[in-house]
Every structure is written in C-alpha cells, then in structure tokens.
Amino acid sequence: MALLTGDVLFSVAVAVVIFLLVFDLMHRRQRWAARYPPGPVPVPGFGNLLQLDFEDMTHCFYKLRHRFGDVFSLQFAWTPVVVVNGLAAVREALVNRSEDTSDRPTVPSFALLGFGPKAQGILAARYGPIWREQRRFCVSTLRNFGLGKKSLEQWVTEEAACLCAAFANHDGQPFCPNILLKKATCNVIASLIYACRFEYDDPMVIRLAELLDDGLKEDMNLKLQIVNSIPLLLRIPWVAAKVLPAQKSIFALNNELLAEHNTGWAPDQPPRDLTDAFLTEMHKAQGNSESSFNDQNLRLVVYDLLTAGLMTSSITLSWALLLMILHPDVQRRVQEEIDEVIGQERRPEMADQARMPFTNAVIHEVQRFADIAPRTFPHMTSRDTEVQGFLIPKGTTLFINLSSVLKDETLWEKPLHFYPGHFLDNEGRFVKREAFMPFSAGPRTCLGEPLARMELFLFFTCLLQRFSFSVPEGQPRPSERGVMSFLVSPSPYQLCAVAH
Numbered sequence: 001m002a003l004l005t006g007d008v009l010f011s012v013a014v015a016v017v018i019f020l021l022v023f024d025l026m027h028r029r030q031r032w033a034a035r036y037p038p039g040p041v042p043v044p045g046f047g048n049l050l051q052l053d054f055e056d057m058t059h060c061f062y063k064l065r066h067r068f069g070d071v072f073s074l075q076f077a078w079t080p081v082v083v084v085n086g087l088a089a090v091r092e093a094l095v096n097r098s099e100d101t102s103d104r105p106t107v108p109s110f111a112l113l114g115f116g117p118k119a120q121g122i123l124a125a126r127y128g129p130i131w132r133e134q135r136r137f138c139v140s141t142l143r144n145f146g147l148g149k150k151s152l153e154q155w156v157t158e159e160a161a162c163l164c165a166a167f168a169n170h171d172g173q174p175f176c177p178n179i180l181l182k183k184a185t186c187n188v189i190a191s192l193i194y195a196c197r198f199e200y201d202d203p204m205v206i207r208l209a210e211l212l213d214d215g216l217k218e219d220m221n222l223k224l225q226i227v228n229s230i231p232l233l234l235r236i237p238w239v240a241a242k243v244l245p246a247q248k249s250i251f252a253l254n255n256e257l258l259a260e261h262n263t264g265w266a267p268d269q270p271p272r273d274l275t276d277a278f279l280t281e282m283h284k285a286q287g288n289s290e291s292s293f294n295d296q297n298l299r300l301v302v303y304d305l306l307t308a309g310l311m312t313s314s315i316t317l318s319w320a321l322l323l324m325i326l327h328p329d330v331q332r333r334v335q336e337e338i339d340e341v342i343g344q345e346r347r348p349e350m351a352d353q354a355r356m357p358f359t360n361a362v363i364h365e366v367q368r369f370a371d372i373a374p375r376t377f378p379h380m381t382s383r384d385t386e387v388q389g390f391l392i393p394k395g396t397t398l399f400i401n402l403s404s405v406l407k408d409e410t411l412w413e414k415p416l417h418f419y420p421g422h423f424l425d426n427e428g429r430f431v432k433r434e435a436f437m438p439f440s441a442g443p444r445t446c447l448g449e450p451l452a453r454m455e456l457f458l459f460f461t462c463l464l465q466r467f468s469f470s471v472p473e474g475q476p477r478p479s480e481r482g483v484m485s486f487l488v489s490p491s492p493y494q495l496c497a498v499a500h
C-alpha cells in the first residue's frame with residue numbers, strides 16, 4: 001500500500017511538473033518569435049522574478065540595458081515584459097506608437113480596492129472609453145477649478161505662506177521638512193477635490209501622510225509582484241487580507257472624507273470642487289449603464305488624484321531643499337534672482353517665472369536629477385507593435401525607463417551630477433531640453449503637470465525668499481542617493497531654515 005501510494009505520488013508529481021513546464025512553455029513561446037527583444041533567460045514558473053532586485057530596479061535596468069540594448073525583454077512569472085530605454089526608443093514607443101502602447105496591464109491586486117469594469121480611476125485604467133471619459137473630465141474640471149487661472153495660484157501662494165510659518169516655528173533649529181511638505185501639497189489637492197484645507201496638526205492629514213509613505217513601499221515589493229503574477233493566490237483569504245494594507249487604509253480614510261464632503265452637496269448649487277462636479281455627472285448619468293460616473297469610480301478617481309498628486313510634488317520639493325543645502329552656491333544665486341525680480345516685499349507669482357531663468361533651470365534640474373518616477377506606471381501594448389525594429393506582441397507589459405532618458409550619458413553634460421547649467425545657454429537664458437521628461441509623454445502623460453509646475457515654482461521661490469537653508473551644524477553632509485520604492489525619495493535628512 002505504502003509502495004502504491006509512493007508510486008501514485010511519484011506519477012502525480014511527474015504529471016504536475018510536465019503540466020507546469022508545458023504551461024510555462026506556452027506562455028513563453030512568443031520569446032521565440034523573430035525580432036522579439038533579447039533578455040535574460042527565464043526560469044520555469046518564476047520567469048526572471050528571482051533574478052531582479054525589486055528594491056533597486058533602476059540599477060537593475062541600467063545593467064540589463066548595457067547587456068541587451070535599448071529594448072530588452074523580461075518575464076515576470078508568466079507575464080511578458082519589455083523595458084524601453086533611451087530617448088529615441090522611449091519617444092518612438094510613447095509618441096509615435098502611442099495608439100499601441102497606452103494601455104495599462106491589469107493589476108489583479110487592485111480588485112481588492114474595488115477596481116472593476118466600470119470603475120478604474122485614471123492611473124491604472126485600461127486605454128479605452130472609460131479612461132478617456134475620466135481623463136477628459138479631470139483635465140477640464142481641474143481647469144475650471146483654477147488650473148491656469150489666478151484663483152489656484154493665489155491658493156497655492158497662501159498655502160506656501162502657511163508652510164513658511166510652519167518652517168519659521170522651528171526657529172532655525174534642525175528638522176526634517178518632509179512631513180510639512182506633504183501637508184502643504186495635500187492641502188492643494190484637497191482644495192481641488194474636497195474644497196477644504198487641513199490644519200497642519202489635524203490628525204487626519206498626519207495619518208494620511210504616514211499611510212502614503214507606507215503605500216509607496218508596498219507597491220514595489222516582491223510578494224506583491226508574485227501575487228500579481230499568480231492571481232490565483234489572491235483567492236486565498238489570508239493572502240488577500242495581507243495584500244496592500246496601507247492602500248486599503250488610505251482608501252478607508254478617503255471614503256470617510258468623501259462621506260463627510262458629500263453631505264454638503266446640493267445638486268442645484270454650482271460645484272464647489274471636483275467631487276461635486278463628479279456627483280453632478282453621476283446624477284446626469286443615472287440609468288446609463290455604460291457611464292463611468294458611478295460611486296465606486298468616484299472613490300478611485302479621487303484616490304488617484306490624491307495619491308498621484310500629493311507624493312510626487314512633496315517628494316520633488318524635498319529633493320529641491322536637499323539639493324539647496326548641498327549646493328549653497330546655487331541656493332545663493334536663486335536668492336539673488338529672487339531679490340532682483342521679486343524683492344522681499346511681495347509674494348512670488350507665476351508671471352515671475354519667465355524673468356527667472358536661473359530659478360527655472362534649478363527647478364528643472366531638481367526634477368531631472370531626482371528622477372522620482374524612474375519607470376512611470378507600467379504601460380501595456382493593446383496590439384502588436386514595433387519599437388526600434390523589435391516586435392512587441394499585444395498584451396506585453398511595457399516599462400518605460402524614464403531614468404535612462406533623464407540620466408542619458410550621451411545627452412547630458414553631467415548626467416549623474418546636479419548641474420543647473422543643463423538648462424541654461426551661454427547667455428544664461430533658460431533652454432528647454434527634449435530629454436527632460438519627468439512627467440512622461442504621449443496620451444498617458446501626467447495630467448497634473450501644470451499643477452505640479454505651479455506648486456514647484458511657487459513653494460520653492462516662497463521658501464527661498466523667506467529662508468536660507470543649511471546642513472545643521474555638526475551633522476554629516478546628507479547623501480544625494482535616493483531611497484527606492486515606487487517613487488524615489490531623498491534619504492532622510494534634516495536642515496536648518498534661518499529666516500532672512
């Protein structure tokens with residue numbers, strides 16, 4: 001009997017192994033197609049998952065690019081992935097082939113956040129009518145609520161004054177600016193989506209800032225890659241319960257804010273904010289089963305704007321202050337320009353930007369050097385396409401390596417150094433650079449770019465107008481190396497802000 005059980009077990013094991021190998025081969029057969037991009041050899045079942053360092057994908061991609069070229073392939077379990085590097089290939093993929101490359105891969109774990117056929121938010125939405133409807137709605141509503149208008153500018157300037165007051169409270173003593181920067185950028189987004197502002201000591205905004213940090217870290221871990229590559233695992237309740245804990249909490253918090261906000265909505269009154277405008281569209285779409293204006297999608301759209309808008313701007317500002325304490329000569333030149341163009345009596349305005357080429361160059365260089373979204377959000381091919389002569393089949397996940405463009409050795413004089421001269425000509429005039437694409441390009445390019453630019457200029461100039469920043473006495477010089485997660489943040493540091 002024991003022998004029989006042993007025989008049976010052996011046969012079952014062999015059958016399972018053969019089944020898995022055949023299943024694996026079927027999922028990998030496109031690799032043998034002519035002109036499929038080269039890449040490291042995958043291991044059955046896991047593909048290249050175990051060969052990659054998810055904590056530092058930028059470096060991993062850098063090494064693989066040197067080995068395999070600008071367009072190379074990987075395999076995440078059974079998901080085919082192609083990584084696109086360098087300005088020419090990235091532009092070809094995102095701009096020339098935009099109709100083929102603007103889809104997003106399904107992320108199975110997002111179903112735990114309520115992602116479904118008619119509720120996809122914007123960031124992770126499939127390229128199609130649902131995404132188009134929401135993208136158009138967000139762009140036009142943000143514009144109506146002040147993007148490009150004086151009102152939002154005044155709002156950001158007033159928030160910058162609150163931020164300066166909070167910096168001044170530290171009385172020149174060392175502190176880490178990150179949490180204050182998050183609260184300030186949170187208030188800009190909150191004004192647009194909830195028509196409200198949080199005091200800096202409000203427990204809600206403190207909790208939100210902490211959760212957003214945790215959420216960023218959980219986006220890139222290996223466990224999540226494995227469950228997303230083998231979605232069957234999400235059917236196991238204890239696995240599902242352990243996935244995305246921080247993002248589920250942000251969602252719950254966002255639901256609380258929305259519930260509170262929505263009690264004040266009056267359909268006959270002009271919308272106070274983007275959420276009111278969405279509720280109005282929902283009202284109009286009642287009975288239309290095709291519409292993406294529904295309760296669940298409202299949560300996802302607001303969640304996307306909040307998370308995509310808050311962390312990106314605050315992390316960039318944190319980089320900007322870090323680079324100012326590490327490069328006091330650059331800080332001094334920005335302050336001289338502020339003194340010349342704005343002075344100390346009035347607040348900075350967007351109109352000043354055109355007359356401040358050095359400051360503008362510094363902000364661009366901060367974004368290039370910080371390189372905070374090195375791989376964008378994954379794209380996916382919606383049909384067979386070609387990039388740099390390589391054939392990329394429909395349904396392939398695309399990682400657009402923005403880092404390879406922002407730090408390209410052939411395009412930038414000092415790619416690995418902070419050097420504002422990258423954006424200045426010999427006469428000190430600001431020059432645009434084609435390879436400057438921290439917001440990506442093509443149809444999925446960042447929809448918050450104009451808002452982000454406004455925030456970066458106004459917060460940065462307001463802070464530098466009011467304070468001189470330095471490394472606290474006796475502390476070592478902070479590192480210029482970033483901390484990798486889904487976004488790249490500066491390593492934790494402290495500064496002193498001494499009022500002028």
Ligand code: HEM
Pocket residue numbers: 122123124125135304305308309310312313316372373376377378400438439440441443444445446447448449451452
């Ligand atoms: C310095 C600040 C920012 C940077 C560097 C940045 C960068 C990016 C990048 C790289 C993408 C992905 C593009 C792609 O997939 O190819 C993106 C998408 C997006 N960003 Fe931003 N972003 C910033 C600020 C903002 C702000 C303030 C908002 C909110 C108003 C925002 C909202 C979004 C949204 C909704 C998407 C998804 C667009 C889509 O899939 O159609 N971002 N951003």
